[in-house]
Amino acid sequence: MAESGLKVLMVTSEVVPFAKAGGLGDMVGALASELGRRGHDVRIVLPRYYSVDVGRLQRKGGPLGVPLGLREEWAAVYTSRLPGTDVPVYFLDHQELFGRDGIYGTRTEPSFRDNLRRFALLSRGALQLCLTLDWIPDVVHVHDWPAAIVPACLYGREREGRFADTGSLLTIHNLGHQGLFPKEDFRHLPLAPELFETLGFADGDNLNLLQAGLVNADILTTVSPTYSEEIQTPEFGCGLDGLLRRREPDLFGVLNGMDYSIWDPETDLHIPANYSHQKLGGKQTNKTALQKAVGLEVNPDVPVVAMVSRLVEQKGFGELCGPTHGSLYSICHDMELQFVILGTGEAWCEDELKVLETKLPNLSVNLQFNDPLAHLIEAGADFFLMPSVYEPCGLSQMYSLRYGTLPIVRRTGGLADTVENYDQETGEGTGFVFDLLTPRAIYDTVGWAVWAWYNRPKHIQSMRRRAMKQRFSWEESGRRYAELYRQAIDRRAGKTPRTW
Secondary structure, X not given: OOHHHOEEEEEOOOEOOOEOOOHHHHHHHHHHHHHHHOOOEEEEEEEOOOOOOHHHOEEOOOXXXXXXXXXXXXXXXXXXXXXXXXXXXXXXXXXXXXXXOOOOOOOOOOOOOOHHHHHHHHHHHHHHHHHHHOOOOOEEEEEOHHHXXXXXXXXXXXXOOOOOOOEEEEEEOOOOOOOEEEHHHHHHOOOOOOHHHHOOOEEOOEEEHHHHHHHHOOEEEEOOHHHHHHOOOOOOOOOOHHHHHHOHHHEEEOOOOOOOOOOOOOOOOOOOOOOOOOOOHHHHHHHHHHHHHOOOOOOOOOOEEEEEOOEOHHHOHHHHHOOOOOOHHHHHHHOOOEEEEEOOXXXXXXXXXXXXXXXXXXXXXXXXXXXXXXXXXXXXXXXEEEOOOOOOOOOHHHHHHHOOOEEEEEOOHHHHHHOOEOOOOOOOOOEEEEOOOOHHHHHHHHHHHHHHHHHOHHHXXXXXXXXXXXXXXXXXXXXXXXXXXXXXXXHHHOOOOOOO
């Protein structure tokens, strides 16, 4: 099939700029934009959350009836476009299920109790919407557990009819979140009760949405090659490694790209001085602005280490600032550096960081979401720390490379695929990499970077220029996804055998 002939439906809980909780939203928007640029007919369906201003959307037709397990739900449909593209975005509006703050939950209720009903409506509603539009996709691309019901529907109730030839591709953004619910809640799904085990929902006393998606999708992808290998091991498989090993012939790692129209020090409007790998002078101006903005002493000679992150265990904050064993205090106390952190997250982590800030004059903690400050941090810091327990892809290290802010990372997932370790003899590399996640390993690797700052300044400069020349564009990723869509279509049509 010619590339321009593909009709692609993306079903997702997030897409930038309308709704975002993490990197999933960035990926969906960027990939859809690239696929549209390549001539595909791409359409996106997601919920109309309370935060999405309905006044900026257009109403599409009348109410949409969505048959679920116990009843038929009704949703309004609104439309918009992905900014800067012709990609249509459809919003399913259901006040009871989506008219609230939060995508998956809130600070006081991290996971809404009715999330299964909410995302069942999204998944089944997306297919119903296609019928009302008289637009049947060649392939449905679903993202993580909230949309994982779709492949099960395609094999459970759409084996025949208008979706009989529609392939499915499921992208795993984070295997740690699987969509677990009591098995009796299966009654809310648009599937016959006898399909509970047949379609792979059964997980002990629970139903597992992501597991069902992994069983039924024609093709599986992760957001980096290394992560696709890691999740087939007990350490990173989150209980699904056996299933993923069985599906290995259909599992592919495709590295996310990054949006250079937003994250580019040569054109960034959020920073006081633009710069390039050929003219690095502006980076010092940004460093001064950053130090002033976060209340640190203005000093061009001391290295600034930064983090912009969710403040959660997965990002390594247990080892960094755990109240009994974290290394952040020692890093800031023992080393001639400054440290700045931006983000929000778990209450224990926020509280511990604020306590540490009172004890350490060279630590600035900013508990907020602040996109302009995130840009200034990337432009003004010297090093960017990511000590992740696991990192399916990661975008911050890509931003850091582009801004000449050398990453300090654990060798896992997308971090392993994008950062080349420093060779202190030759000066080669684009960052500082460690393997074992312990407070000591973080301390030692930050110390290594600081040592290079003071003792190998020419290496730091050459690494910056090398890092800024790296490119992780969506062009290659878009081409690869188009190939995998065709494989999914062939799987569905029986041209290639299913392997499970």
